[in-house]
Amino acid sequence: MARATQAIINLHALRENYQLAKTSAANSRAYAVIKANAYGHGVLQVANALSGMADGFAVTCVEEAVELRQGGILLPVLVLEGAMDEQECQIALDLDLELVVHQRQQVAWLKDKTGSLRIWIKVDSGMHRLGFAGAEVPAVASDLRNLGCVSQVQLMSHFACADEEGHAFNDYQIQQMQILAPMKLPWSMSNSAAILSLPQAHGDLIRPGIMLFGSSPLQGRDASDLQLSHVMTLQSNVIALHTIGAGESVGYGQTFVATQDTTIAVVAIGYGDGYPRSAKPGTPVVIAGQKCPLVGRVSMDMITVDVSQCQVKLGDSATLWGMGLSVDEVAKFCDTISYELFCQLTQRVKFQYLGR
Numbered sequence: 001m002a003r004a005t006q007a008i009i010n011l012h013a014l015r016e017n018y019q020l021a022k023t024s025a026a027n028s029r030a031y032a033v034i035k036a037n038a039y040g041h042g043v044l045q046v047a048n049a050l051s052g053m054a055d056g057f058a059v060t061c062v063e064e065a066v067e068l069r070q071g072g073i074l075l076p077v078l079v080l081e082g083a084m085d086e087q088e089c090q091i092a093l094d095l096d097l098e099l100v101v102h103q104r105q106q107v108a109w110l111k112d113k114t115g116s117l118r119i120w121i122k123v124d125s126g127m128h129r130l131g132f133a134g135a136e137v138p139a140v141a142s143d144l145r146n147l148g149c150v151s152q153v154q155l156m157s158h159f160a161c162a163d164e165e166g167h168a169f170n171d172y173q174i175q176q177m178q179i180l181a182p183m184k185l186p187w188s189m190s191n192s193a194a195i196l197s198l199p200q201a202h203g204d205l206i207r208p209g210i211m212l213f214g215s216s217p218l219q220g221r222d223a224s225d226l227q228l229s230h231v232m233t234l235q236s237n238v239i240a241l242h243t244i245g246a247g248e249s250v251g252y253g254q255t256f257v258a259t260q261d262t263t264i265a266v267v268a269i270g271y272g273d274g275y276p277r278s279a280k281p282g283t284p285v286v287i288a289g290q291k292c293p294l295v296g297r298v299s300m301d302m303i304t305v306d307v308s309q310c311q312v313k314l315g316d317s318a319t320l321w322g323m324g325l326s327v328d329e330v331a332k333f334c335d336t337i338s339y340e341l342f343c344q345l346t347q348r349v350k351f352q353y354l355g356r
C-alpha cells in the first residue's frame, strides 16, 4: 500500500462556507480569495467548485489569474497586488482581469492602452503596506478616468486588525474610508474577519478568504461556533508501534524521555509534507478517534505520538487537522495561524476531492 499521507478536501463544505459569507453580507457581492493555490487547497478544484455560485475570485498576481483563465474560469478575477509591469497590464486587458492600482507607476503603465479595465484603487487606510493616502485618491481616480482603457474606478482597502473584535484601529480604518464616501464610488474592505464582525464595512464587495476553508478568522472564536465547516482533513496512518520504558527517549535530540512505560505510534507525516517542525510537545493528533499528544521532534517524514491512553493498531488512520480536530487548535500549538499550515503543505501530500 502507498504512503497514506493525504489531504481530503470537502468541496461541499467549501460551498457552504462561501454561502455563509454571502448571507453575512447580503447586499454585497463576494469574490472568493483563492490566492496561493487557494490557501493550499488546489486552486482550480476550488475555483471550479465555486464557479456556479461565486461572484468572482481574487488572487495575488497576474500569473495566478492567468492560471485561472487557462483553467477555463470565466468569472471576474481581481488581482490584489495589481500589475508588476506594463506587459501584465496588457495581459489583464486581454484576459478581462480586474486590477488593483496601489502606486503611480501602475497608472503610467496603462497610459497608451485601449480596452475596458475595471480598476480598484487601493486606499491606505492605516495599514501602511500598499495603497494611496486618502488625500491622493481623488487625483488618482481622475487620472485613471482620463485613460482610454479604464471602464470603472472603485476603491478598496484592507484591515490590519480585523481579527481582533472591538479593536479601535478597525473603527479608525473605516472612518478613513468614509472620508472618501463623497466620491460615490463602489468600495471593498472586508476580509473574512470583517465579514463576520464589522457589518458597517461590508461595502459593495466582500473578499472572504480563510473562512471559505473553514478556519476561524476571529481570535478567540471557534470555527464551529461561527457555523464554519472544515474543508481540509490532513491524514496519514500509523506505520510503527512500540513501547519504551522509563528513561528511554524518542527521536532526534532525545527531547522526549519517558517517565514510565509509554506506547509510541509513529505516523507517516513530517515537515517534508508540510507538517510544521515547530509543533510543540502535546500538539494533538487524533488516532483511533482519540486526541493523543505529539512527543519528540517532528522529523522530515515522521512524527511520534504517545498513544499509551488508547487502543491503537498498526495502520490506524491519524488526523493531523480537519475532521474531529480544529486546524486553529493545532496552529496554536505551532505558534502560527491556520493560513500558514494550509499554505505550507508540500507536493508529497496527495489531494483527494469530495463533493465535486
Ligand SMILES: Cc1ncc(COP(=O)(O)O)c(C=O)c1O
Pocket: 033, 080, 158, 190, 191, 192, 193, 207, 208, 209, 210, 211, 217
Ligand atoms: C487584500 C486582501 N483581501 C482579502 C483577503 C482575505 O483575507 P482572509 O483570508 O483573512 O479572509 C486577503 C488575504 O490576506 C487580502 O490580502
